[in-house]
Amino acid sequence: TLWLPVGPFNGSSIVDPEMRPVEQHLIPASAAERSLQILREFGADIWLFTTDKWLIDNPGGSYVAHEQHTIRADPTIVSDFSPYLSSACKIVGASADAAGLAACEKAMQEALGSEATAVRSQTYYLDVTPPGFDKGTFVEAMAKRLGIATAAVATIGDMQNDLAMFRVSGTSIAMGNAADNVKDQATHVTASNEQDGFAEAMEMILKRNGVG
Structure with missing residues (x-):
């Protein structure tokens, strides 16, 4: 059972269980408006998340069904995102063109600077989230809440948005399916998702803590 708060939207929010x-x-x-313009320039599908809604304008998008299954919620279809630009917790660009999305990430970071965080x-x-908050600041907030040092925190990840939490946690474990630059910044590397890498990572953490 979950008893600790969780950090949705790449850790930029904190919610209770x-x-x-x-x-x-x-x-x-x-x-938010600028990020939508850039996502359109790169041909990515646009999703906008408010505190309680997932808004899309292309129900036939490649990853809509995948996201429905992941978050167990249905999208709200809109023809115009304008009314929601001032209440966006996260904006996502979804695209099957991985190289194009990597280029979009770079363009987004250059265009937005410190106005928002953009990371895949x-x-x-490609996730656009509020400035100054990420998975790293969430780790710090949780450590403070629990009264423990960030050096005592172990984190597990596989993508660019996990690097922020790797940088502030004492133990960081990259999944075997992670990109090389993610593995390079982790203290440990485990097997891939398909090879029970998560279970292996949990065993590593439990052994480190003298359990099991």
């Missing part, structure tokens, strides 16, 4: 907001941050409306959470998802 019942999904009630503890801390919420939004993307500045101007940055999958090879096919």
